[in-house]
Amino acid sequence: MTKRDYYEILGVTKDATDAKIKKSYRELARKHHPDLNPDTKSDAEEKFKEVSEAYEVLMDKDKRARYDQFGHSGVFNQGAGGFQWSDFTHYQDVEDIFGDFGGSIFNMFFGGNRRSRRTGPKKGNDLRYDITISLKNAFDSIERTINMEKMVVCPECKGSRSKSGSSPSTCHTCNGSGQVQKVRATPFGQFATITTCDSCHGSGQIINDPCLKCRGKGSVRGKKKIKVKIPAGIEDGSHIRIPGEGNPSTTGGPSGDLYIVVHIKNDSNFYREGTELLYDQIISFPQATLGDTITVNTIDGKVQMKIPAGTRHGKVLRLKGKGMPDLRTGRRGDQHVRIFIDIPTSLSEEQKDLIRKLGDSFGKTPAEEKKGFFKNLGF
Ligand SMILES: [Zn+2]
Ligand SMILES: [Zn+2]
Incomplete structure (x- = not known):
């Protein structure tokens, strides 16, 4: 079988920007998501994999350069069957598109390879912050300090969620592991999946005496100054991800991420x-x-x-x-x-x-x- 050209698969030109590629992938991934195409599932699965392979290559500077120079053989080991799901590194983008739906697809394909991301205490919410810059700013690359109103780690309990002097006890449902095992039937077969414990929400701990200031959530409303470096050449509508600057988790998990969405003002010249x-x-x-x-x-x-x-x-x-x-x-x-x-x-x-x-x-x-x-x- 001859492989199709990656640019053709994503319907973009050879000089397409990342933003264009992303937009196209977003549309095609939605169109071919196997769960959204129950009647043509295996076909959709193939297509979904094909567009994801193309996306993996064209969004990666090195892989794209090798592909442009050597074609398909320059990128993945064709002898080993070419692109495998384990070669895919843009989970975050898929999760951005589908939310938990995207996560479920990877659990299916990887048979739980991505377990560590899907279980454990729930991550804090991701946040979005919009900023508008001039075209000149986008040319120069600038640094902005934003003063964000968001949830911050509780100053009273430092995020431990317990009243000072008291300590949490081990969750009995999961024996402190934060995880329970469930067997799930999926269209790709049966999978034993590890899911987050409902009793402790994955933290493995039960708060007996919650901190009064944050009511046991570990975070309170507050303000935080965050420095954002906007790279030269950024396109209108692109986002910058700042890991860990979203809201703190309320169940002892990692903080969410902050997405700075950059808008560029129309220039009069x-x-x-x-x-x-x-x-x-x-x-x-x-x-x-x-x-x-x-x-x-x-x-x-x-x-x-x-x-x-x-x-x-x-x-x-x-x-x-x-x-x-x-x-x-x-x-x-x-x-x-x-x-x-x-x-x-x-x-x-x-x-x-x-x-x-x-x-x-x-x-x-x-x-x-x-x-x-x-x-x-x-x-
Ligand atoms: Zn507190
Ligand atoms: Zn538990």
Whole structure:
């Protein structure tokens, strides 16, 4: 069987950004999730694995580079059957898409390989915080300190959940392990799964004398200053995960994660697409006709640009390496300068006269019309 191209599987172009790949994977994973396709389960399972394999490769800088250079054989050991679920490292993304649903799929595929993540005391809630930055900030990479209102570790019991002087006792249901074993029938066969103990919620302990300040939860409402470094080249809508800065667990588990969602304000000068920037530049008719060297704004200062003689309205000139940096490589894209030719509206009699003379010297019909004006505009 010939393997399909990873870019084709995800329906993205060779130069697709991580954000694009992620978006596409999100849609396809939803579409092919075996649990959502009960009638075509094994087919959906194959497809789900195929898109996940493609995602694994294209989201990994090294694997993607090897794939681009050597094809499928450059990535996974084809002799050993190629991609295996154990090669998949983006569980978090799948869990983000499906929640516990995503977790269940891995438990099925791995036969409980990911047990350590699925059991034990429940992790604290993940939090989301939105920040808005300018395009220039996204170019420069900035550090922001946010002052978040969130649950923080209880200052009274330091998160132990017990009143000072008292100590918790071992849970009798699970004998302190926090886990109980259950046998589950799944479409992929029977699995003995280890699940969290209901009595102690996985902590293995029973709080007899709860802390009064936090009522035995270990956390209280509070504020926390958190530093966020926003990498250069970040795209609008992408998120930065800060592990452990979500809410603390109320059952003795690890804290949740904080997701900083970054929004980028529309820039009045530059239009951005990935690493490319588009900029509109007005020049005069004589400059367009005779050529000139002009000063053009870029995201990091002004540069000189040559306008070739005979530049048409709408022509796009390129300033190489003057675009946005790539989030991973730091390599900058280009700035595309779209030329607008200014048509003067208030002219002196003398100027009008000069233009009439110029018009006469061109002849009655503009040269463009003879060649087909619309053709030149791309119609
Ligand atoms: Zn407390
Ligand atoms: Zn227990």
